[in-house]
Amino acid sequence: MNRLLLLGDEAIAQAGIDAGISGVYAYPGTPSTEITEYILASKEAREKNIIASWTTNEKTAMEAALGMSYAGKRAMVCMKHVGLNVAADPFINSAITGANGGLIVLAADDPSMHSSQNEQDSRFYGKFAMIPMLEPSNQQEAYDMVIYGFDLSEKFKIPVLLRITTRLAHSRAGVVLNGKREQNKVGLPENYRRFILLPAIARRQYKQLLEQQAAYEDEALKSSFNQYIDGPDKSKGIITCGLGLNYLYENYPDRNVPFPVLKIGQYPVPTEMVRKLYNECESILVLEDGYPFLEEMLRGLLNHGKQINGRMDGTVPRDGELNPNIVAVALGMKDEWGNPIPEIVAPRPPSLCKGCPHIFSYNALNEAIAEFGKGRVFADIGCYALGALQPYDAISSCVDMGASITMAKGAADAGLVPAVAVIGDSTFTHSGMTGLLDAVIDNSPITVLVLDNATTAMTGGQPSSASGKIEDVCLALGVEKEHIHVINPIPKNHEENMNIMKKELLYKGVSVIIPRRECIVTATKRLKEKRKVK
Amino acid sequence: MKKDIILAGVGGQGILSIAATIGLAAVDMGLHLKQAEVHGMSQRGGDVQSNLRISDKEIASDLIPKGKADIIISVEPMESLRYLPMLSPEGWLITNTTPYINIPNYPPMEKVMEEIEKLPHQVALDADKIAKDLGSGRSANMVILGAASPFLDIPVENLEKAITKLFTPKGEEVVDVNIKCFRAGREVSENNS
Ligand SMILES: Cc1ncc(C[n+]2csc(CCOP(=O)(O)OP(=O)(O)O)c2C)c(N)n1
Ligand code: SF4
Numbered sequence: 001m002n003r004l005l006l007l008g009d010e011a012i013a014q015a016g017i018d019a020g021i022s023g024v025y026a027y028p029g030t031p032s033t034e035i036t037e038y039i040l041a042s043k044e045a046r047e048k049n050i051i052a053s054w055t056t057n058e059k060t061a062m063e064a065a066l067g068m069s070y071a072g073k074r075a076m077v078c079m080k081h082v083g084l085n086v087a088a089d090p091f092i093n094s095a096i097t098g099a100n101g102g103l104i105v106l107a108a109d110d111p112s113m114h115s116s117q118n119e120q121d122s123r124f125y126g127k128f129a130m131i132p133m134l135e136p137s138n139q140q141e142a143y144d145m146v147i148y149g150f151d152l153s154e155k156f157k158i159p160v161l162l163r164i165t166t167r168l169a170h171s172r173a174g175v176v177l178n179g180k181r182e183q184n185k186v187g188l189p190e191n192y193r194r195f196i197l198l199p200a201i202a203r204r205q206y207k208q209l210l211e212q213q214a215a216y217e218d219e220a221l222k223s224s225f226n227q228y229i230d231g232p233d234k235s236k237g238i239i240t241c242g243l244g245l246n247y248l249y250e251n252y253p254d255r256n257v258p259f260p261v262l263k264i265g266q267y268p269v270p271t272e273m274v275r276k277l278y279n280e281c282e283s284i285l286v287l288e289d290g291y292p293f294l295e296e297m298l299r300g301l302l303n304h305g306k307q308i309n310g311r312m313d314g315t316v317p318r319d320g321e322l323n324p325n326i327v328a329v330a331l332g333m334k335d336e337w338g339n340p341i342p343e344i345v346a347p348r349p350p351s352l353c354k355g356c357p358h359i360f361s362y363n364a365l366n367e368a369i370a371e372f373g374k375g376r377v378f379a380d381i382g383c384y385a386l387g388a389l390q391p392y393d394a395i396s397s398c399v400d401m402g403a404s405i406t407m408a409k410g411a412a413d414a415g416l417v418p419a420v421a422v423i424g425d426s427t428f429t430h431s432g433m434t435g436l437l438d439a440v441i442d443n444s445p446i447t448v449l450v451l452d453n454a455t456t457a458m459t460g461g462q463p464s465s466a467s468g469k470i471e472d473v474c475l476a477l478g479v480e481k482e483h484i485h486v487i488n489p490i491p492k493n494h495e496e497n498m499n500i501m502k503k504e505l506l507y508k509g510v511s512v513i514i515p516r517r518e519c520i521v522t523a524t525k526r527l528k529e530k531r532k533v534k
Numbered sequence: 535m536k537k538d539i540i541l542a543g544v545g546g547q548g549i550l551s552i553a554a555t556i557g558l559a560a561v562d563m564g565l566h567l568k569q570a571e572v573h574g575m576s577q578r579g580g581d582v583q584s585n586l587r588i589s590d591k592e593i594a595s596d597l598i599p600k601g602k603a604d605i606i607i608s609v610e611p612m613e614s615l616r617y618l619p620m621l622s623p624e625g626w627l628i629t630n631t632t633p634y635i636n637i638p639n640y641p642p643m644e645k646v647m648e649e650i651e652k653l654p655h656q657v658a659l660d661a662d663k664i665a666k667d668l669g670s671g672r673s674a675n676m677v678i679l680g681a682a683s684p685f686l687d688i689p690v691e692n693l694e695k696a697i698t699k700l701f702t703p704k705g706e707e708v709v710d711v712n713i714k715c716f717r718a719g720r721e722v723s724e725n726n727s
Contacts, residue, residue, distance in 0.1 A: 005561060007571070030573060114572075171570040171585075171596035172557070249594035324599035337601040338621040342649045344641035345615050348544065350580035351636070386578070460573075 008168035011139045011175045013038035015146030020181035022073035023051035025061035028459035029080030030115040031169035032108035056465050057430040058083035062090040069103040072187030078106040094159045095129040096205045100189040102150035103159040110166045111321035121290035126161040132216045133161040133267040135242045139173040165289050217268045225265030233258040237281030244287030247327040286310035289322050357517035358384045360489035362394040368501035380404035382424035383457045402431030408446045409439045418505040421448045426456035426464040440478040445508045453519040461522040474512045483511035536589040538598040540617045542608040544634045545582045548675040558696035559688050560588040570596045607682045610634045611646050626655040628682040632662035659722045673715040680719025
């Protein structure tokens with residue numbers, strides 16, 4: 001028996017290798033990043049020539065995976081929950097085309113927003129696309145579900161959504177590996193025209209997808225990932241999704257839950273199982289990590305039936321991840337914490353590393369823009385978002401990847417001039433370039449700072465697609481050469497950098513300033529490795 | 535046997551190598567283990583913690599319930615206090631006394647020590663100094679692990695074996711100094727309690 005201590009993410013990665021994937025495509029994003037990193041570092045994956053690729057964004061990843069599936073091979077695509085917003089177009093449409101080789105879409109949700117801007121629940125996307133969905137309750141299930149998920153995907157020729165949350169992704173436990181499968185050979189779909197989504201074909205394909213729904217549900221009904229665990233006390237029936245089951249078990253020694261429990265791990269929700277629990281119990285408690293997805297379905301709009309408890313009536317808090325204490329309270333148990341946190345304990349928020357190049361970009365920008373006042377700097381997602389904190393207090397927005405340039409454009413169009421965009425190199429290629437083209441076409445008066453630290457730092461230092469070539473990209477998009485500046489963000493250059501910014505703030509068109517210096521963390525890592533090689 | 539351990543510190547202080555050592559020893563002994571780690575944003579100089587659970591029975595939750603932790607092991611004194619709501623009334627707090635000051639409003643050290651000393655079961659030691667005196671300032675975390683070791687219900691040989699295994703790739707000298715640091719920390723606890 002091969003038992004390994006793996007993070008949930010690593011279990012999924014190893015399962016992908018064992019399930020015979022030919023490729024994994026991903027854009028980094030906490031808490032999904034470690035899946036692709038594991039495959040990239042795996043000797044086994046290299047020997048099997050598995051393609052492991054950091055893509056430019058989640059949409060390109062999803063499409064590449066769909067292409068690999070079209071060609072008959074198994075593919076996995078991984079992203080954080082908000083990445084699925086970016087990939088939503090190909091994702092929803094892949095349900096209409098269907099898959100050929102097995103295709104698993106992994107979305108890692110972040111309830112409690114440990115490192116995200118929202119806590120959206122990807123299960124709504126699965127339901128929206130009307131495809132089968134899997135949600136593991138532990139690391140072993142995460143492993144098993146990937147293997148099973150590829151079978152399911154190939155059986156029904158449909159992509160399968162695997163939904164995990166931060167807690168599982170970043171928690172380690174023993175996982176037993178289970179066999180090795182060969183990769184598929186290249187092979188066209190039997191009917192490749194189903195990938196041509198012209199209305200006439202799409203209508204037919206969509207009808208087929210609708211017809212398949214009953215079969216997907218039937219599969220969920222038979223699945224070992226969905227279990228009805230009976231209990232003697234029928235005053236309450238409990239439905240758990242994902243990690244909810246563990247927190248429930250934690251509250252009963254030896255897992256002796258007195259109530260009937262319905263554990264859901266595979267969707268569409270098997271109605272029969274829910275009906276059984278509903279009929280046998282006086283009330284229902286729903287424990288799910290994320291939005292009240294199942295609870296809302298169960299209540300319906302009018303909520304005329306039995307008492308249903310969960311996030312919607314406050315039995316469980318409406319937001320944030322579950323934990324054993326929240327579940328104890330929901331069960332009416334005593335919840336005894338240790339001593340309170342002493343008042344003297346101060347918050348310790350994350351901050352920019354000492355010597356980080358972003359610090360010197362912000363110092364220059366703050367001074368250059370001072371005369372115009374605050375509220376004009378549209379920033380983006382990355383380490384530099386920490387410029388929101390003291391002592392910098394340098395930015396006024398951070399919404400979604402790429403939004404800096406486009407929001408600055410909109411604000412400038414509205415008359416807020418000067419308007420500044422601050423965006424990282426990786427975010428720029430992820431979804432900043434198209435917005436820059438918009439600004440060039442309209443000659444919007446914006447100043448764009450593309451912070452080129454030669455890496456995707458926030459997520460741990462993955463390579464960045466256009467690092468070192470940003471000025472070429474900007475030139476090609478039509479930014480005028482004399483309004484593109486590459487600067488070195490170091491204290492010594494403060495005056496010079498500040499003056500360049502000041503000048504460009506006054507220019508009534510698109511200008512791009514590229515502060516270029518490597519991230520301290522990746523630079524240190526690189527030097528260390530270099531020393532090791534010597 | 536069941537031990538629920540909170541590991542605390544500041545991003546970059548090496549709490550994960552403490553976790554890895556205990557984990558390695560536990561797995562070697564055939565125990566079950568779950569360990570919730572912090573990755574991503576919170577690593578950049580912010581507070582970090584990890585929930586490490588070991589048991590001879592299967593473990594349900596990745597998170598330790600509040601009020602149920604058996605030990606808090608902290609490499610930073612103020613950080614050790616942040617997790618008091620997690621600690622059970624019988625639980626132990628093991629902490630370094632060298633502060634890591636990267637915020638302007640770090641409380642006065644006497645106040646921090648006062649709070650630590652209020653606890654009925656605690657070991658506070660200057661792990662940075664002990665490690666430095668032994669010639670390896672970077673091994674303060676092994677001093678702390680040593681100080682926590684009498685409370686872990688894991689034989690000391692198994693822990694030392696794990697340290698050896700973990701540091702062997704870095705060379706014999708690194709192994710030796712880390713074992714020395716571990717033993718020095720353990721001695722402090724044994725003389726204390
Ligand atoms: C749609 C989406 N995908 C991924 C992420 C995760 N993410 C946050 S910041 C970041 C990297 C930013 O890199 P870069 O722009 O180069 O800035 P740096 O962190 O290097 O300063 C990523 C991938 C996200 N928040 N949203
Ligand atoms: S990881 Fe790199 S980019 Fe991020 S704050 Fe540190 S030095 Fe700056």
